Amino acid sequence: MSEIEQFREETREWLEANCPASMRTPARGEEDAYWGGRNANPANPDQKVWCDAMASRGWTAPHWPKEFGGGGLDKEQLKVLRQEMARIGARSPLESFGISMLGPALLKFGNEEQKQEHLPKIVRGEIRWCQGYSEPNAGSDLASLQTRAEDKGDHYLVNGQKIWTSYADKADWIFCLVRTDNSGTKHEGISFLLFDMASEGVTTRPIKLISGSSPFCETFFDNVEVPKANLMGEEGKGWTIAKYLLTHEREMISGFGVSGSGRSLGQTAAEIVGTDATGRLRDSALRHDVAQFQLDSLAFGATMQRVGDEAKAGQGLGAASSIFKYYGCELNKRRHELNLAVQGEAALGWDGELYNNGAMPRAWLRSKGNSIEGGTLEVQLNIIAKRVLGLPD
Amino acid sequence: MALVLNEEQQMLKDSAAGFLAEKAPVSALRALRDSEDATGYSADLWREMAEMGWPGIAVPEEFGGIDYGYVGLGLILEQAGRTLTASPLQSTVLVAATAISHMGSQAQKEQWLPAIAAGEKVVSLALQEGAHHAPEQTAATAAANDQGFVLNGEKVLVLDGHVADCLIVVARTAGEPGDEHGISLFLVDSNASGVSVARRSMVDSRNAAAVSLKDVQVGADALLGDLNEGSGGLSYTLDIANLGLAAELLGLSQEAFERTMEYLKERKQFGVVIGSFQGLKHRAAEMFAELELCRSLVLKALQSADTGDENLPALASAAKAKLSQVAQRVTNEAVQMHGGIGMTDEFDIGFFIKRARVAQHTFGDYNYHLDRYARLSGF
Numbered sequence: 001m002s003e004i005e006q007f008r009e010e011t012r013e014w015l016e017a018n019c020p021a022s023m024r025t026p027a028r029g030e031e032d033a034y035w036g037g038r039n040a041n042p043a044n045p046d047q048k049v050w051c052d053a054m055a056s057r058g059w060t061a062p063h064w065p066k067e068f069g070g071g072g073l074d075k076e077q078l079k080v081l082r083q084e085m086a087r088i089g090a091r092s093p094l095e096s097f098g099i100s101m102l103g104p105a106l107l108k109f110g111n112e113e114q115k116q117e118h119l120p121k122i123v124r125g126e127i128r129w130c131q132g133y134s135e136p137n138a139g140s141d142l143a144s145l146q147t148r149a150e151d152k153g154d155h156y157l158v159n160g161q162k163i164w165t166s167y168a169d170k171a172d173w174i175f176c177l178v179r180t181d182n183s184g185t186k187h188e189g190i191s192f193l194l195f196d197m198a199s200e201g202v203t204t205r206p207i208k209l210i211s212g213s214s215p216f217c218e219t220f221f222d223n224v225e226v227p228k229a230n231l232m233g234e235e236g237k238g239w240t241i242a243k244y245l246l247t248h249e250r251e252m253i254s255g256f257g258v259s260g261s262g263r264s265l266g267q268t269a270a271e272i273v274g275t276d277a278t279g280r281l282r283d284s285a286l287r288h289d290v291a292q293f294q295l296d297s298l299a300f301g302a303t304m305q306r307v308g309d310e311a312k313a314g315q316g317l318g319a320a321s322s323i324f325k326y327y328g329c330e331l332n333k334r335r336h337e338l339n340l341a342v343q344g345e346a347a348l349g350w351d352g353e354l355y356n357n358g359a360m361p362r363a364w365l366r367s368k369g370n371s372i373e374g375g376t377l378e379v380q381l382n383i384i385a386k387r388v389l390g391l392p393d
Numbered sequence: 394m395a396l397v398l399n400e401e402q403q404m405l406k407d408s409a410a411g412f413l414a415e416k417a418p419v420s421a422l423r424a425l426r427d428s429e430d431a432t433g434y435s436a437d438l439w440r441e442m443a444e445m446g447w448p449g450i451a452v453p454e455e456f457g458g459i460d461y462g463y464v465g466l467g468l469i470l471e472q473a474g475r476t477l478t479a480s481p482l483q484s485t486v487l488v489a490a491t492a493i494s495h496m497g498s499q500a501q502k503e504q505w506l507p508a509i510a511a512g513e514k515v516v517s518l519a520l521q522e523g524a525h526h527a528p529e530q531t532a533a534t535a536a537a538n539d540q541g542f543v544l545n546g547e548k549v550l551v552l553d554g555h556v557a558d559c560l561i562v563v564a565r566t567a568g569e570p571g572d573e574h575g576i577s578l579f580l581v582d583s584n585a586s587g588v589s590v591a592r593r594s595m596v597d598s599r600n601a602a603a604v605s606l607k608d609v610q611v612g613a614d615a616l617l618g619d620l621n622e623g624s625g626g627l628s629y630t631l632d633i634a635n636l637g638l639a640a641e642l643l644g645l646s647q648e649a650f651e652r653t654m655e656y657l658k659e660r661k662q663f664g665v666v667i668g669s670f671q672g673l674k675h676r677a678a679e680m681f682a683e684l685e686l687c688r689s690l691v692l693k694a695l696q697s698a699d700t701g702d703e704n705l706p707a708l709a710s711a712a713k714a715k716l717s718q719v720a721q722r723v724t725n726e727a728v729q730m731h732g733g734i735g736m737t738d739e740f741d742i743g744f745f746i747k748r749a750r751v752a753q754h755t756f757g758d759y760n761y762h763l764d765r766y767a768r769l770s771g772f
Contacts, residue, residue, distance in 0.1 A: 266772035280764075281772045291767035295711050302396060302689035309397040320689075323682035384681055385674035389654055392669045 004076055011084045018053040020046040024089045033095040036125025038172050054093040055124045061099050064107070069120035075312075097166065098122035098129040102175050105245045109192070109233040118173075118194070130197070131249075132162040132176030132219060133242070139164075140379045142177075143186045143239060147221060149178035149193060156180070156193065156231075158201075158224040164373065168204040168217035171197055177242055180235050192238035195226045211365035212350070212358070249374045250325040265335065266290045269342040286341055293334050300327055319388045326380035329370035336364040394696050396689065398468075405465055409472040416441065417478040419741045425479060426598040432556055433600035434479040443512025448486050452494065456506035463633060463698040467640035467691065474644025477748050479599055481515045484552035487637035488630060489516035492561055492578065496618035496626040501580065505559070517557040518630070519548040519581075519604050526757040528563065528627060529573050533606065535564035541612040542566075544579060544587075547605055550755065554602025555592035557583050562606065566621050573624045578617040585609055597748040631756050632709035636694050638752050639709075642716040643684075643691050645752075649727040649745040650680055656731055667730075676726060683719045690715055707769040714762035717753040724749045 001009070023046055027033040034040070034047035042048050054060050057071060063078050064070020073081060103122055106115060121127040138145040147160025158178055168174070174197055181189030197204075201224040206214035233241050266281065269290055274282045281287035307320050339360065340347045347364070349355025371377040385391045398406065417438055425433065442448065451466045452458020466487065473482060490509050493502060493516070508514040522532060533546020544564055551560065560581045568575030583590060587609035590602045618626045654677065657668030667673060694708035702708070724746035728735040735742050753759065 264770060264772075266767060266770050270772040275772070278768075279772075280768065287767055287772065288763065290772070291763050291770070294770060295715055295763070295766060296686065298711055299686035299690040299715055302693045303686050306396040306689040306692065309395040313395065313397045315397070319681075320685040323685055326678075327682050327686070378675070381675045381678040382671070384678035389674075389677055389681060391654070391657060391674050391677060392666060 004080060007077055008080045008084065011081055012087075014057075015084055015088060015090060018050075019085075019088060019090045020050055022046045023050040023091055023093075025091065026089070027091050033091075034093065034125070035095050035128055035167070035170065037128025037170065038126070039170065040125070040128075050091075051093040051125050058123060060094045060096070060125060061103060061119075061123045064103065064119065064123065068107075068115055069123035094125045096122060096125065096128070097131055098127065101131060101245055101248050102129050104248050105175075105192075105241050106232070108244065109241050111232075113229070114194070114232060127172045128167070128170060130165050130168045130171035130174050130219075131245075132165055132168075132174045134164040135161060136163050140376050142242070143190065145177055145179060145190065147176070147178045149180050149191060149226070151180070152225075154228055156226045156228065158193070158195075158221045158226055160221050162219040162221075163216075164207075165204070165217045165219040166215055168197070168219045169206050173197060174202075174219070175232070175245075177238055184236075187239045189236050190238040190242065191235050192232045192241045193226055194230045194232055195224065199224050199226070201225075209366065210368070211362040213362065213366070246374065264294060265338055265342065266294055269338075272342055272344070286338075290338055290342070293331070293338055297331055297335075300331055303327075322380075322384050322388050325375060326371075326377055326384070329377065332370050333367050336367040340364050394700060396692055396696070398464075398692075402464060402468060405461075406468045406472065409469045410475070412441075412445070413472050413476040413478050417473075417476050417480075419477050419744055422477050422479055422598055422744060423741070433553065434481065438478075439480055439512055442480060442482075446510075447482065448490075448512045449506075449510025451486070452490055452506050452510045456494075456502050457510040458490075458506065459510075463636065464692070464695045467637060467695040470637050470640040471644035471647075471691075474641035474646075474748075475648040477597075477645060477744050481553050481556075483634075483637065483641070484517040484554075484557070485509055485515050488518045488552070488634045489559075489561055491633045492518065492617065492626065492630040493580075495629055496578065496623075498614075500614070501617060505580075514559065515553055515557045516559045516561065517551050517554050517602075518634075519551045519554070519560045519562045520627075520756075521550045522547060526754075526761055528576070528624070528631070530570045531563050531565050531576055532570045533562065533564040535562075535566050535577055535579060535611075537566070538610075540610060541615060542579065542610075544581065544606045544609040544611060547603070549593075549601070549603050551590075551602045551604050552755070553600055554583075554590050554604055555600055557590075557602075559583060560588070560604060561617060562604075563623065563627060568621075575621050576623045576627065577620050578623045578627060579611055579615045580617050581606075581609060581611055581615065585611070595751055597751040598744070599748070599751065628706070632706055633698055634756050635709050635713040635762070636691070636698060638755060639687075639691050639712040639716040640695065642720040642749060642752050643687050645745050645748055646687070646716070646720045646723040647684055649742060649749075650684060650723050652742060653677075653727045653730050660732075673730060676730075680719075680723050680726060683722070687716055687719050707766055710757075710762040710766040710769065713757065714759050714766055717759040717762070720749040720753060721759070 022044055032043065034042055034051055036051060058066060058069055059071045062071035062073045062081055066072035099122060103119065106118060133142060135145050135147060149156040149158045174195060176193050178191055178193050179189055180191040201222040203220045204217040207216045207218060208214050269286060270281050276282055303320055307318050310318050343360060347360040350358040350361065446459045447469055449458030450461045451463055454460045470482060490506060493505050505516065509516060520528060535542040535544045544562060546564060560583055562579045562581045564577060564579060565575050566577040581588065587607045589605045593601050593603055595601055657673060658666055660667050690712050694712040697705045697708045727742050728746055731742055734740050
């Protein structure tokens, strides 16, 4: 038996023995997922059991190096692990901005002490992180941020306000962009700090969205003392890290555009709206829109596959990757619009069992943020025009 | 299968691009048009293509081809789209050779495929009858008699029909227009008695013919595929044909887009290059995204043809619908973004919107294929 086949067999046995039955179903949205952290309050105790089991092998971050608690798996092994998890329907053991966003930046820009301190705790789900980027006057124009960090010898004194901080009210630590210098251009003088949300002077206030949920907060810093050792990278060079991290965030968000398996929207529509004698969806305008949506989803999925395969074949990350965030988000918004069109009255209820507590309209409304968060649609188009097409400012 | 070109395919693509840019740029099509060339393509160029093996690229080796598959043919057609090169690649190689390979008897393959692969024969499918692509509406008839069949009917959009040696005529041997059953295909000599071929110069400066069949007697051995059951083989042939046209549309759209991007970086108005205007930038970025999707979809669909994937019909319609839509958008924007000069005949960009329109229509347009894609997807 080849090494990889042996790995598959061992993985299969281990998953079979360690994945609790209740974790072999998909999480019902962000709220039902396990996020870990000091104040983790799992809806189901199996969530922690499953996370701890996976973390013991480093499989919450399977591709990270072993020395920092990761699984140390290569690409082939990672693929096998994902296939074997999918085979039994195992859900992701841990949702984490530490894994999806901070970790890659920490591995690239952090010093040895910072990696040793933070990465293993991220892998184990002990510390939940949030991202302090946007400010009330620095959204699409992120680099104009004004949160100040004054040099006080052994520490920085941080003052200012962040907004759209995802789950700041539930997070333990924050990775935060601050201004350490005002003298140069706006991209200079930005620094990347890591600090404890329990520090004196940090307060958060959740923002209620049009969808009714509150995944984002306003976050205030009032004379927060941050030790100098918590500076990641060089002082004044935080913009480079910020951009690197944003590409990871955008990859994550663009994944929203890939529709799941199972029954297609068109087939659902055929059942709800009905078909004519030739088997065509009765509402021809809806049929056109759904067909066009499915066609574009097919082509988008093929593009994600092509870019991945080109990278694997050593052809580098093609220019096509620049469209993922923009196109994926637009597709996701179209999917939700069509879903509401197909479901009709059933998708208009906001509360109560009958309407599944308004899951459909809430998801529809939430999707509107996809083309705003992590860089707006318009910013993405500007980036493609400038960096890929070479059109001048 | 990995959705990426291998080294050999990349080399084929590069060499095709180099050859066509040198030997058959857009100016060659313009020259054919302006001289009202009798053939409509350059016979010398076709010979050179044959020396490189292009006409036999998807033909099995035992019949004189190189059996390189449809990804390979698609790459060549994509490059021919960039240069708008006129040749029998579409009529004969993409469509007719596919039909004969797929449906032909051993004798028919031996008779036609080596000749096609050598670039010696032009063969064309005579299918469409009305204003729109609708194979099941075929009304031309083939009546059996003791010598074989007698064909009657009117055909349009027979690609390169005025120079074709042989026509693959789709005719009804049973049933009524609208029935899938009862359709049969016949190999008909273009010089046979009762066949009249009228050349039609098309908007894209290419050639198609109207063909009239009046009591054309063919032998029983002219039947290509099974009697009354031609729809399946025809459908497969049309899937391949549409994939090839999608690949050509990809090439011409990409070329029109790149030319337009160059223009946006040169043309100045209000003291700045017009490419700095956000009103144009966002449209350009959206088109870039659509073209990347097109590239992925065309490659995926071509691969499905080579691997015998059961999703070929859905993927072929998906690719043709998507490429028709995007080619229309990109070529329209190319004219608009070039402004006044884009409206002049002297400037080449107009050739792209013209060829796009004909390729879009041929063997089913956006509407036809989006409808088919939806039907094949269960709604």
